[in-house]
Every structure is written in C-alpha cells, then in structure tokens.
Amino acid sequence: MADEVTLLDFWPSPFGMRVRIALAEKGIKYEYKDEDLRNKSPLLLKMNPVHKKIPVLVHNGKPICESLIAVQYIDEVWSDRSPLLPSDPYQRAQARFWADFVDKKIYDAGRKVWTTKGEEQEAGKKEFLDALKLLEEQLGDKPYFGGDNIGYVDVSLVPFYSWFKAYETFGNINIEKECPKFIAWAKRCLQKESVSKSLPDQNKVFDFIVEMRKKFGLE
C-alpha cells in the first residue's frame, strides 16, 4: 500500500518548516496544504480538535500534531534513512533537551522583538540573543548540532532563520555581528536542499510580518 502523506501547514510557520525539512530529508512525497488561519479548514479542525493549530502531519488518514512530535514520528517510521535522532539514549536526551530549549526560548523571545517596544522589547532582544549565543556554545566546532549531518536540533532551529530579517529590522539588531557562528551554521544548513526548499525567502517573511504588525496596530 502506498503511503498517503499530507501536511496541513502555513507557509511562514517555523513549526511547519520543521516538518517540511524532516519529510524532505527522508525523501517522502507528500501533499502540502496551506491553511488560512483566520478561516481554518474543516479538515484542520477535524485533525487537530484539541489545539486547532498547524502543522498537522496526516499519514494514511491518521493525524500527528505538534511539530517536534511529528518530526520524531517521521524519524521512527522512515528509520531506514537519514536518521535525525542519535541512537544513544543520552545523546537523544540531549537532542530533545535542546529542541525543547528552542521551543521555550526562540519563538517567544523573537516574538517580543517584533511585537513590542521600549523596555519589553529590550528584554526580548537580550533574551533572544542570549539564547542564540547559548546555542552557538552548544554547537561548538561541529558543522551541525547533529554532528556531520543535520539532526533533530538543526531541524527544530533553522526555520527561525527565515524570520531573521524581520527580527533584525524591527529589533534593530545585527545578528551576524552578535552571533557569527550561528549565522555560519544557518547558511551551512541552507546549502542542503531539504532545508533550502523548506524555508521561505527572508524577504517574503519580512513582508508578511509587516502586514501582521499593521493588523496588530504596531505600525
């Protein structure tokens, strides 16, 4: 039986990008469906009734929600190629810890950078840059967090790179200056087709954020 794989997603979502990268790494053919989050499809509401959020991976009719859970699922089902998680339990725990760190720190701090002003924004900027620096330390001299090839942490983190023009412009920060190793790592990831095909152009994301800011009355 041929696998039927569908991804319910929203093109600028870094969480959706994670699943796109994982599917591409494994060479899985799938149907991509872009959702209008102001008008969620009946399919999305049926597949993710608890959270009503994207991304949702649908495999042979069964939904898997939450981006990192979907990435782990993909890694376990298509375990014969491009492993994303290491096989050693302690290394796996470390990968899960850092992906959880990305979830806890990068999105929220980044959000403060483009949605707030004044003191709150300054605090967000510091949190964001401190998080990137900690991740740089964690990367060390490895080409990728996964070692010689991209792994679970790379997949969880690199999508946020597509938002960097927005963070830099609205936060008035120069990320390359503050975190050169991080930028070098991101560019290295983008040389991989699975990543470059999954991330939208930074300018396109920037234009989207400009529209969002107008809607939030931030302009």
Place this chain on the structure above:
Amino acid sequence: MDSSDNEQVRLLGKWASPFSNRVDLALKLKGVPYKYSEEDLANKSVDLLNYNPVHKKVPVLVHNGNSIAESLVILQYIDEAWNNHPFLPQEPYQRALARFWCKTLDDKILPAIWNACWSNEKGREKAVEEALEALKILQDELKDKKFFGGETIGLVDIAANFIGYWVSILQEIAGLELLTIEKFPKLYKWSQEYINHPVIKEGLPPRDELFAFFKASAKK
C-alpha cells in the same frame, strides 16, 4: 544490585513538585535504585547549578555522571536506558499519541487547572471553565481504558501524576470542585486506580504533608 548502583543514578528534586515526582515514579516503576537530593530553590546547590546550568531547575537526573533536565525528556531517557516495564508502546503512531498527550498536559491541561486553583475572584469563573474543559478533553482521551497506557502504567499516566494526585489536594484548598466522580466519572476512576497502584502509592508524597505545604503557600 549492589550499593554502587545507587551512586550511578541520582535525582535532584523537590518533594512537593509533581515534575520532580514524575521522575521518582519512573525510576521506581523500572526498579532502578537511586540517590535522592532535596533541593532548596531559594539557595541553589553547586550540584544543581553544575548539572542544569541552562534552566537551574529541578528535576535533574544524573546517570553515570551525565545529567538530563526537563521532566518529559528525563522520562523518555529512563524508558530508553532501562528496557523493562516500557512506558511507551512499540508502534510509532501510538508513541506519537502518547507524546502528544504528555505535551498537552504540560502546555494546556496543567496550567488551566493550576490557574483555576490559584485564581482570584475576578478571573475565577473563566479559569474554572477552562480547567473543566481541559479535564474533559483528558477524559475523552482515556475512554474506557484502565490507564492511559492501557492495562499498565504508561508515559502519559506518569506525566499525569498532577491530575491523579495533586488536583484533589489543590481543589480542596481552593474550595473548588474540578475532578469529581460526578463531573468526570471515568477520569476519577482512573485517579483512584492510579493512587492505589502498588508502586505509584509508594512513590507519591504523603497527602497530609502536601496539603499543609500548599495550604501554607495559599496563605501568602
């Protein structure tokens, strides 16, 4: 198992914390001997800062000198490092579902109940409504199973220790009726199975002490 095994596994925790307790329960279910250290978060130990420099929180598991932080990460590590009494099923989709419910517990269900129990008059009605909604979705997932893990305690059951045990204490202190036999008969039944499970029973902190601890916090 000789005494050197005890030195190999160490848990830095807080007795009243459900997150810390999850790790106690997991180690006890696997029959892994370990050394427990009670941490004072107002006066963090050198060990804690050393083993969890990123978040400086408990629980932290130390195994053969390697430290692991974040309770759900620790639970999965324990399941993978010790093969007996598996917490997760073998099949990938069932594993994904178990992980989803653990995350939903932490992201949505626990915060809703916690907020309701500590809510002030102004926000109470809405907070209680959200807590009841959260308990409903959890009960809907349980269906007619004995445990979330099926016939035996699984990852979701361990992660749901707050629901099985802490909620009854907190709701009593708050004067609320959230998880009751009338409102959620199946989930209530699960909570009774849970706290009477021979290993879980030994692993939970004493009720009167936990009650006194949170009652004292409520007064502040």
